[in-house]
Amino acid sequence: AYQDPKYVDFSLYLVTDSTSAILRDRDLVEVVEAAIEGGVTIVQYRDKVSDTAALVSTAKKLHNVTRKHQVPLLINDRIDVALAVGCEGVHIGQDDLDLTSARRLLGKEAIIGVTVTTIAEAQKACKDGANYLGIGTVFATPTKTNTKDIIGTAGTKEILAAIAKEGSHVATVCIGGINASNVQRVMYQSSSPEKGLDGVAIVSAIVAAKDPKHASQELLKLVKGNPPFNTAPPNMDLRRNLSASSHVERSAQVVREAAEVSPLSHNMTNLVVQNFAANVALAVGGSPIMANYGEEAADLAKLGGSLVINMGTVTPEGLINYAKAMRAYNLVGGPIVFDPVGGGATAVRRDAVKSLLAAGYFDVIKGNEGEIKTVFGTVVQQKGVDSGASTSTDEEKATLVRDLARRECNVVVMTGATDFLSDGQRTFAVNNGHELLGAITGSGCVLGTAISIMLAAWKEDRLLATLAGLLHFEIAAEIAAERDDVKGPGSFVPALIDEIYNIQKSALKRESDWLKRAN
Ligand code: 3NM
Ligand code: MG
Numbered sequence: 001a002y003q004d005p006k007y008v009d010f011s012l013y014l015v016t017d018s019t020s021a022i023l024r025d026r027d028l029v030e031v032v033e034a035a036i037e038g039g040v041t042i043v044q045y046r047d048k049v050s051d052t053a054a055l056v057s058t059a060k061k062l063h064n065v066t067r068k069h070q071v072p073l074l075i076n077d078r079i080d081v082a083l084a085v086g087c088e089g090v091h092i093g094q095d096d097l098d099l100t101s102a103r104r105l106l107g108k109e110a111i112i113g114v115t116v117t118t119i120a121e122a123q124k125a126c127k128d129g130a131n132y133l134g135i136g137t138v139f140a141t142p143t144k145t146n147t148k149d150i151i152g153t154a155g156t157k158e159i160l161a162a163i164a165k166e167g168s169h170v171a172t173v174c175i176g177g178i179n180a181s182n183v184q185r186v187m188y189q190s191s192s193p194e195k196g197l198d199g200v201a202i203v204s205a206i207v208a209a210k211d212p213k214h215a216s217q218e219l220l221k222l223v224k225g226n227p228p229f230n231t232a233p234p235n236m237d238l239r240r241n242l243s244a245s246s247h248v249e250r251s252a253q254v255v256r257e258a259a260e261v262s263p264l265s266h267n268m269t270n271l272v273v274q275n276f277a278a279n280v281a282l283a284v285g286g287s288p289i290m291a292n293y294g295e296e297a298a299d300l301a302k303l304g305g306s307l308v309i310n311m312g313t314v315t316p317e318g319l320i321n322y323a324k325a326m327r328a329y330n331l332v333g334g335p336i337v338f339d340p341v342g343g344g345a346t347a348v349r350r351d352a353v354k355s356l357l358a359a360g361y362f363d364v365i366k367g368n369e370g371e372i373k374t375v376f377g378t379v380v381q382q383k384g385v386d387s388g389a390s391t392s393t394d395e396e397k398a399t400l401v402r403d404l405a406r407r408e409c410n411v412v413v414m415t416g417a418t419d420f421l422s423d424g425q426r427t428f429a430v431n432n433g434h435e436l437l438g439a440i441t442g443s444g445c446v447l448g449t450a451i452s453i454m455l456a457a458w459k460e461d462r463l464l465a466t467l468a469g470l471l472h473f474e475i476a477a478e479i480a481a482e483r484d485d486v487k488g489p490g491s492f493v494p495a496l497i498d499e500i501y502n503i504q505k506s507a508l509k510r511e512s513d514w515l516k517r518a519n
Contacts, residue, residue: 228333
């Protein structure tokens with residue numbers, strides 16, 4: 001072997017496929033060479049159907065190509081083929097020959113990788129001396145249907161954190177359904193502060209591409225580049241040391257900025273709150289569009305605004321539209337607010353939450369206690385879209401939003417009498433608002449819209465933007481509720497819209513008296 005396993009570049013790992021559906025009538029060796037020219041950094045020959053003689057013959061051809069380009073070639077499962085060809089190593093699954101035996105046969109120099117789905121498998125592979133782990137299956141994929149478990153980015157992250165804890169320096173890639181539209185957020189969301197992924201392993205997004213060279217170029221650029229939605233300042237410690245009160249002070253700036261730039265807020269929201277949400281968006285100073293048709297999202301995403309996905313009246317068609325819009329906004333880094341309305345009410349909604357979390361990256365997830373618990377994976381039974389009786393202490397709520405924000409690498413807001421919000425580093429509790437907000441429909445939904453406008457106006461700090469949206473909305477509610485002309489829920493709604501508007505106007509005049517109510 002000419003390549004020290006320690007220095008292998010795992011950034012873009014091409015795995016071949018033996019089914020003709022993916023390769024069609026093209027020559028595998030040519031496809032692999034084009035992919036390497038495009039930037040693939042390591043190749044695995046995976047062929048579950050050919051006879052041994054054909055395997056060796058193809059592997060030799062592949063090895064000629066990979067050697068020419070100084071890229072390692074590994075063989076899936078078949079130690080004998082790797083030995084016959086003299087290539088750089090093998091990749092073994094949990095049902096293949098064990099790692100210790102493979103190492104004995106291939107020697108110290110060989111690159112040996114292992115497929116792992118669980119923490120225990122990962123720990124064992126590290127202990128037994130794997131050079132890298134192939135973590136998966138991240139997303140369900142037609143390329144391989146007999147996989148053990150779909151673990152998502154959350155499962156991938158748990159495995160990375162567990163092996164980091166043991167001090168392992170093993171290289172890691174993830175596999176399963178990775179393509180250009182999700183590769184950046186998969187790498188971003190899978191990484192914990194302790195350990196990130198070294199790359200991604202891909203079959204169909206390269207092999208089935210019309211132009212495998214171009215597809216590889218694009219994928220490599222994405223793997224190496226900073227994701228557009230990763231706008232957090234690099235110095236996290238600095239932000240952590242800022243006090244809650246300084247965040248409140250800076251909220252005034254965010255609210256003013258939103259009023260000045262008047263960003264677009266693209267709402268894919270439920271039938272109940274369309275009008276209310278559009279009015280709140282205007283009152284906050286934003287520019288709303290209520291557009292539930294996913295095909296429009298690519299054009300709208302280019303306008304620098306944000307997207308609200310509110311599944312309050314979810315339908316199968318709606319889910320397809322949401323996924324399309326999420327792709328469009330993720331591609332340009334347009335912030336997305338997810339409102340998992342009634343997420344814990346029905347089986348359909350629980351599944352919808354899961355599929356949306358897998359479909360893209362959300363900058364902010366906002367919900368009541370039952371909804372946030374559902375997103376986290378706790379089984380709760382919501383009564384309709386209401387949260388239901390609280391079963392958690394404030395401490396537990398704060399911990400939950402922090403942990404979910406860490407898992408998703410985003411901001412999580414749990415609304416209630418006290419609201420909790422966190423970006424995984426900073427966690428705040430907000431005691432503003434008024435009980436009349438609970439007596440009208442859609443107050444939570446329109447808060448999502450208000451937050452989306454702050455996010456679009458203030459991209460450099462999602463938590464601050466979210467806090468500003470929350471304070472603006474809830475303080476307006478307090479002021480409205482205290483008005484003499486407000487006699488109950490009916491008169492509260494127009495007063496709320498007025499007071500949101502009044503705060504916007506005072507923010508434009510650089511008056512921040514309203515923020516004195518923040519607590
Ligand atoms: N192994 P695509 S998933 C070869 O989970 C393979 O171990 C998997 O193909 C695992 O990039 C998979 O087309 C197929 O989704 C990945
Ligand atoms: Mg295998």
